[in-house]
Amino acid sequence: MPTLWLVIALLALSALGFVLGRQRAMQSAGGDTRALHSLPIYYGLNVGLTALLPALAVLLVWLFAQPMFIENQISDMIPAELIPENSTRDLVMSDVRRVAAGLDLAVEQGALTETAAANLRAELTDVRARLGEIGVALGSDVRPEVLDAAQEYRKMTATGNTVMTIVVALLALGGLAVSYARTHKDYRARNVVEQGVLALLILAASLAILTTVGIVLSMLFETMNFFSLHQWVDFFFGTTWAPNFRGDSELSILPLLWGTLYISFIALLVAVPVGLFAAIYLSEYASNTTRSIAKPLLEILAGIPTIVYGLFALLTVGPLLAGMFAKGGLLGVEWMAGATSVLTAGVVMGIMLIPFVSSLSDDIINAVPQTMRDGSLGLGATRSETVRQVVLPAALPGIVGAVLLAASRAIGETMIVVMGAGAIAKFSLNPLESMTTITTRIVSQLTGDTDFASPETLVAFALGLTLFVLTLGLNVLALYIVRKYREQYE
Template structure:
């Protein structure tokens, strides 16, 4: 039985538990709510939670453990010759694909369930029947893979049935337990609020646990990388030249330089435009203009980055080539192609304008009105008040907003992949193509390279470096913003 059906069954049991728990509590009090310790709804929610929480926990554990058990049992059927010829992971991938194909063939009527499960079925017949339902098998898939796939289907089918029985059984047990406890003296409100508090705590812990998991995965793989490649060559090397056949030079300096260079150009575009837009919207624009201009400006934040990347590649890049190419406005061939640091930086700056303007607008509006009134009362003009009172007061928050935008720029991928090029070089010329840390993370993890090779593991070292840089920027920005809020709230 599918997972969605199990969830629907549990939801139905929870609804039944709510009704039964509420009605039993009211029945124990003779229908008088005043005699209950808690409101009737708390007794119902107690029963519903007792159905859902244990059964869902068991379901989550089952979904984690069952694939491991199936993998171990089916892997024992794979011969050493097949593993040496390919690898266990690739063979198991073929086994799962064939098992899914057998299920699809049974559902489409191309074969019976007995034929899909019988080890006596001819492999050529299975290949033909799977081809009828659009499942093509590679030349390295043989009868051994078919038998492993049949065993995979058998164990998975049995596991699905046991999962249904166990999970629903826990739900029914929870329903019975909650029903027995639903009487007028039971402190249902205390129990429900305690459970909800633990649920909220668990939800709040997801962000922390996710961050911890990301950091640990980066740390372990980064350590593995530095075991096979010198750390000094990585952090201080001036050449980035990966070679999956060996002899790679993996110096991060050109990538860091291009990342910071593009981010600097992006901030040079986003900070003035975004800050001036925020000053206008908060201090000079009327209500009607603000109600129209602010949402239109923030639309830029909702555009996917791949669209910005295409805009850089197809529009901004060719315009810059027309201006700085050999036949352009200046008559000098300064720009060879559409991909360049300036192309990516300019488009990324457009993308960051809403980040700077929205945060700066909120920070400027948070400056107390008394400071404006005091400045105007002393005879200062509106522009003098903005320049000498409001902006200095909002400066810490604006700096924090700029740092947050900088961390966003450093971590951008699609714009630099499409707009900046793929050349790793050290150059001051913004019209040349360069590449960044995020672009190389993508390229190093793409392809059929050995995952244990330095050329693949280097992606984790790059990610760890980028993580540390953006983390420090975010910490600095949050510290500055918090200090500002403590001063004016």
């Protein structure tokens, strides 16, 4: 049974359980709701959710676990000596999945019988012709071991889907039967339903934590593989970034880290003053009419795709700065060789970050109690003195959080850097020179025809994990500073 129909069947069974549970509770109470421990809806929800949630949870886990289990089994079937020199086991498995998908499509459309698919090697010529008639390309270079693995892949997948359907159906029917049998007027249905909903809320709250843990672990394992192939001393303390897939690569993070921090610093120099001053004006000085017009227009910047900002840096800001600092420009000195530079990317990125700083800071400043403003004004302070000495200190922890959000966005930005800053990894204090960042190098190392067993590719995971640790350390430091200031202020 297709997964969609299985989910629909579970929902229908849950709805039926809701009706049956409610009816059984009312019958046990003789139709008098006052004799029930809980409201009738709780009895229906108890039966419906007991039939739905465990079966649905098993279905989701099965859908995630089955492909990984099957691929591990099929991968072990392919001997290492049968893998071509210019290929890897992952590439062979992608061929297996492609052939299996082509056979499934052919069987579904009637161009190929299940018997012919099972005897693919014996009828290969005829099968190729019939697959070609419906636009399924089997490929002329498919090896016998790939065909055998694809047949076993289809067989194990079909068996797994059948077993999954049976297990999920039995679990749903069993849950419905057990919960229906326990339903009577004295059953504490409300308590059970509320505990179940609480468990769902806890699970939803845990998803972010579990996702973070999964991301860290996935990067950690690949980073360990990288350091088993490349010296960690060169990665952390080297001064050259020169990947070479032929060997003898110099993979140091320091030039990339310098470019990342330099561009982010310039972006924050642009975004923080402009965004903070805009927030102060909108919250403390602007009229309601001006605020209703200016704030939405300012927040439109947050909805512009970053690729558009990259084009703006490449076509407008970069040539503008080149016209000022390049040879023959306004200053008459060649300080800038081309349109790409740290300053170009930093300015455009700062423009992109303005709505993050201004919008969050505006909400934080507006959250400061009006009584604090009134007390300051009542003591004779001017509006500007009130903003400077009362409002901003009270809102400072939130403003620091807004700046940290902007900094995290700047550190993780890619497209603006690619199109505005260039791709040169080096140390330089000149903001008019081209540089690159960690994120752009991660994309570069993971794109194209790469070998995931080489340090030149695995270095992307080491870069990502280092960037994650750096960002986490900055957040912890900022939280410490905010708490110390809050203690002094309070």
